[in-house]
Amino acid sequence: MTMIQEEGATLDEVATVAYAHLFQAFAEPTRLAIVQHLASGEHRVRDLVEHMGLAQSTVSKHVGFLVECGLATMRPEGRSTWYSLAQSELLRTLIAAAERLLDATGTQALLCTHLRLPHTHHATDTDKK
Structure with a gap:
């Protein structure tokens, strides 16, 4: 996340x-759904619009927030921009910890099943940085 110290x-x-900004990204259900979609691989905003049935402006706003937080990256290709998770391994760890915490409080919830499965990385995957 790029934040300038005031x-x-x-x-x-x-x-x-x-920390508050990071956790805001997960606090909004639409952003959380976008994270789940991006866990399966790169998507364009128009792909997410189609998958989620939301307005393009809504999806763009939430994807922008995820990029701003450093949770997603963008890769321009021609007239399109492809979005992917910036740190899928770290997100896998965070989601697993959240699931364990919820389970300990009596709530069984599974999220981002794509983050549990071995993922074939694209050549542009920023996890390898």
């Missing part, structure tokens, strides 16, 4: 804002 803000305040 003048006078302490590192603790900057870290708190960074």
Whole structure:
């Protein structure tokens, strides 16, 4: 995530804002659904619109938020832009931890089944950085 430290803000305040911003990405059901779709591989906004049945502006806004948070990356190709998860291995760990936490509180919930399966990485996958 690229955040500029405001003048006078302490590192603790900057870290708190960074954490809040990251978890906001997962707090919105549409963004969480987009993460699930991106877990299966690259998508264009128009693909996500078709899969999810939402307006293009809605999907674009949420994908933009995910990119801003550093959870998704974009790859231009001609007139299209392809989006993918930026750190699928780390997201796999985070989702698994969230599932264990929910299970410990009495809620069984499975999310992002694509993150549990071995994923064939594309040559442009940023996980390898």
